[in-house]
Amino acid sequence: MSEEIMTGPEILRDNVARTTGNTSNTTGAAQKVSINTDTAAGRAHALSEIGKAMAEFDADIEAPVKIQTEEEIKNEYVVSMLMKNAVVLVKAGEGRLAFNILRNVLIRKPEHGEALKLMGQCLRDDNRLEEALKCLRAYAKIARTPEANASVAEVLYLSERDEAALASYRDVLKNVITDEALLFDIYKNVGNIHVRAGDYEAAEEFYDKAYTLQPESHVLLVNYGTLEIQRGQWDEAVSRFRRAVEINASSDRAWVGLAMVHRTMGDLELAKANLERALDINGANRTALRLAVEWAAQDHDFSSAISHLQDYVSDKGGEDTEMCFTLAKTLVQAGRLREARIETERVLALDPEFENADNLARVLDKHLSSQAMEHAS
Structure with missing residues (x-):
C-alpha cells in the first residue's frame, strides 16, 4: 500500500x-x-x-532572530531620511551642504557604503583629494566592485599619483565593465597619464579606445589636441580644438588650447581673443589665468590680466593664497604698488609662511616709504 x-x-x-x-x-x-x-x-x-x-x-x-531595539529602528529611519536629503543636494550640485549631512550619517553608521561613496565624491569635487581617497578606499572595501575601485583610481589620477593610479586602473580593467561611460573615463584618464609620462603612443592608443565609445566628446578632443601640442603637430592640434568648440562652444579648455597654439604660431591677436573667450566662459580656469599673466608680462599690457585675477580672487572670497600672491606680483609689474601691498598683506594673513610674501612686503614698504618722502619734499 x-x-x-x-x-x-x-x-x-x-x-x-x-x-x-x-x-x-x-x-x-x-x-x-x-x-x-x-x-x-x-x-x-x-x-x-x-x-x-x-x-x-x-x-x-531555533535560528537566532535579531530583534531591533526601538532606538535602532529610529536610527535607521533617521539615516534613511538623511541619505535622501544628501542625494538631493549632491544632484543639485550642493556638495558642501551634502557633506555636513553625510558626516552625520557616518557618525551614526560608520560603514554606510553609499554615504562613504557620496562623501568621497563631495570631497573630490571640492579638491580635498586626500580626504576623498580615504572615504573612497573605505567604500571600495565594502562594495568590492570594479566601479568602486575605479573611483579610487580616479582620485589617485587627480592627485597626479600617476604610478599608483595606473596600477589601480589596470586592476580595474581586468574585470568586465559594462558601463560604457565609466570605461570611457578610464581609457581617457589612462591616456592622460601616459601623456604626462611622455609616452605619446600609449596615450593615443587609449584615447582611440575612448573615441570608439564617445566620438563626439569635446573633452576627449581637447585631450587629443593637447597630445598634438606635445608632439609639435600644431595644425593637428588646431583641428582637434576647433572640432571641440564646434561640439561645445562653452568648452573653456578648448579655447585655451586654441589660444596656446595660435600664440605659438605667431597670431598674437587671435591667441588673446581665444584666451579672453576662455576666461569669459570660466573665470576660474587656472591655466588660462596663468597664461594671461605670463602673456601680460611679455606684452607689457597688464590691465586684462589684473582684471581677471581680481574677479577670481573676489569670487573665491580672497582665500586662494597662490592667486592672491600672483595678483600682488602682477600689480607690482604694472606699477600699482599700493594695491600690491594690500594683496601681499592678504597673503600673509592667509599664510604667514607663504614663500617670498614677506620679502615682497618689505620691498614694497621700502618703495612706498621712499615715494612718500619724495612727495613730502
Whole structure:
C-alpha cells in the first residue's frame, strides 16, 4: 500500500491550521512524500523522512532572530531620511551642504557604503583629494566592485599619483565593465597619464579606445589636441580644438588650447581673443589665468590680466593664497604698488609662511616709504 506521508513541518502547520481555522493550502517547505508502507523497509524509510524533516524544521525555528531595539529602528529611519536629503543636494550640485549631512550619517553608521561613496565624491569635487581617497578606499572595501575601485583610481589620477593610479586602473580593467561611460573615463584618464609620462603612443592608443565609445566628446578632443601640442603637430592640434568648440562652444579648455597654439604660431591677436573667450566662459580656469599673466608680462599690457585675477580672487572670497600672491606680483609689474601691498598683506594673513610674501612686503614698504618722502619734499 502506498501512502502520502506528511513531513514534520507540514504536520505542525496542519495542526496550527486546524487550531486557527485557517485551512488554506500552504507552500514552501511543506511537501508530501509518497512512500510504500506495506513493508518494514518502507515504514522505516517513512519514519526516517519524517525525522529528517522535523530536524530541518527545528533548525529553522531555533535560528537566532535579531530583534531591533526601538532606538535602532529610529536610527535607521533617521539615516534613511538623511541619505535622501544628501542625494538631493549632491544632484543639485550642493556638495558642501551634502557633506555636513553625510558626516552625520557616518557618525551614526560608520560603514554606510553609499554615504562613504557620496562623501568621497563631495570631497573630490571640492579638491580635498586626500580626504576623498580615504572615504573612497573605505567604500571600495565594502562594495568590492570594479566601479568602486575605479573611483579610487580616479582620485589617485587627480592627485597626479600617476604610478599608483595606473596600477589601480589596470586592476580595474581586468574585470568586465559594462558601463560604457565609466570605461570611457578610464581609457581617457589612462591616456592622460601616459601623456604626462611622455609616452605619446600609449596615450593615443587609449584615447582611440575612448573615441570608439564617445566620438563626439569635446573633452576627449581637447585631450587629443593637447597630445598634438606635445608632439609639435600644431595644425593637428588646431583641428582637434576647433572640432571641440564646434561640439561645445562653452568648452573653456578648448579655447585655451586654441589660444596656446595660435600664440605659438605667431597670431598674437587671435591667441588673446581665444584666451579672453576662455576666461569669459570660466573665470576660474587656472591655466588660462596663468597664461594671461605670463602673456601680460611679455606684452607689457597688464590691465586684462589684473582684471581677471581680481574677479577670481573676489569670487573665491580672497582665500586662494597662490592667486592672491600672483595678483600682488602682477600689480607690482604694472606699477600699482599700493594695491600690491594690500594683496601681499592678504597673503600673509592667509599664510604667514607663504614663500617670498614677506620679502615682497618689505620691498614694497621700502618703495612706498621712499615715494612718500619724495612727495613730502
